[in-house]
Amino acid sequence: MSDVDKLFAEPLPKVSDFVFDHDVARVFPDMIKRSIPGYPTIVENIGVIAAHHAQPDTLIYDLGCSLGAATQSMRRHLRQDGCHIIAVDNAEAMVQRCREYLSAQDSMVEELVPATVVQGDILELELQPCSVVVLNFTLQFIAPELRLPVLQRIRQALLPGGILILSEKYRFEDPGTQHHLEQVHYAFKRANGYSDLEIAQKRSAIENVMLIDTQPAHLERLQQAGFSLAYPWFQCLNFGSIVAHA
Numbered sequence: 504m505s506d507v508d509k510l511f512a513e514p515l516p517k518v519s520d521f522v523f524d525h526d527v528a529r530v531f532p533d534m535i536k537r538s539i540p541g542y543p544t545i546v547e548n549i550g551v552i553a554a555h556h557a558q559p560d561t562l563i564y565d566l567g568c569s570l571g572a573a574t575q576s577m578r579r580h581l582r583q584d585g586c587h588i589i590a591v592d593n594a595e596a597m598v599q600r601c602r603e604y605l606s607a608q609d610s611m612v613e614e615l616v617p618a619t620v621v622q623g624d625i626l627e628l629e630l631q632p633c634s635v636v637v638l639n640f641t642l643q644f645i646a647p648e649l650r651l652p653v654l655q656r657i658r659q660a661l662l663p664g665g666i667l668i669l670s671e672k673y674r675f676e677d678p679g680t681q682h683h684l685e686q687v688h689y690a691f692k693r694a695n696g697y698s699d700l701e702i703a704q705k706r707s708a709i710e711n712v713m714l715i716d717t718q719p720a721h722l723e724r725l726q727q728a729g730f731s732l733a734y735p736w737f738q739c740l741n742f743g744s745i746v747a748h749a
């Protein structure tokens with residue numbers, strides 16, 4: 504169902520800004536696993552953390568779901584009655600394939616929590632009351648000035664006891680830390696079979712569309728948005744994940 508990522512393998516006359524189109528959707532599982540250190544651990548534990556905090560008869564949102572990896576993980580772990588997952592992405596190519604992946608999961612496992620895939624922009628989406636929200640590497644694609652309003656809307660929609668799971672690529676204020684973790688991230692990519700050319704071209708493609716924050720900036724913004732508690736639960740190199748409580 505998915506292919507090996509060779510999107511940046513040949514020299515490109517001009518590297519365009521990264522978009523979530525059909526070419527990306529086709530290679531996405533391979534691309535994300537070979538690009539984000541700790542991704543499989545994060546995805547699996549999103550299921551564990553969501554299952555720990557989900558409340559019976561409530562909604563759960565997976566915002567910027569791509570192919571629904573976090574949704575599938577939550578469906579493997581959730582045992583509460585009456586939960587319903589709404590997985591949202593604005594990229595048509597992702598939404599189409601996400602529906603296929605979730606149908607395949609339905610045909611293999613009985614009595615999974617229902618999941619609905621919606622094509623929509625999380626900047627415009629009206630969030631209903633919910634107990635868990637997942638932003639797994641999605642906020643980094645939202646314009647920086649719109650990040651606080653998005654978090655405020657999520658905070659407003661969360662029920663008492665509700666949580667947000669926020670995973671992001673981090674930047675580091677300290678130049679030495681930034682340099683070393685970035686270089687080791689490239690070494691991780693090389694170890695996963697990407698060439699220096701692929702690494703360089705992918706870097707150009709994402710530099711204008713993925714503006715990353717420091718972990719302290721995320722924790723500060725979550726507090727500003729009204730979350731009562733926020734703590735990192737995982738970090739691997741320059742990628743990490745935070746749980747924030749309503």
Ligand SMILES: Nc1ncnc2c1ncn2[C@@H]1O[C@H](C[S@+](CC[C@H]([NH3+])C(=O)[O-])CC(=O)[O-])[C@@H](O)[C@H]1O
Nearest residue numbers: 523567568569572573592593594624625639640644
């Ligand atoms: N405004 C927006 N509204 C809706 N979706 C958006 C928006 N902006 C970007 N997206 C979507 O956010 C996703 C980010 S990928 C998430 C991985 C997934 N969570 C995973 O658990 O595998 C992360 C990555 O590629 O690094 C893409 O599918 C975009 O279309």
Ligand SMILES: O=C(O)C(=O)Cc1ccccc1
Nearest residue numbers: 521534535538539672705709
């Ligand atoms: O590839 C990278 O360097 C990243 O930062 C992660 C990523 C993964 C998939 C799409 C865009 C960015």
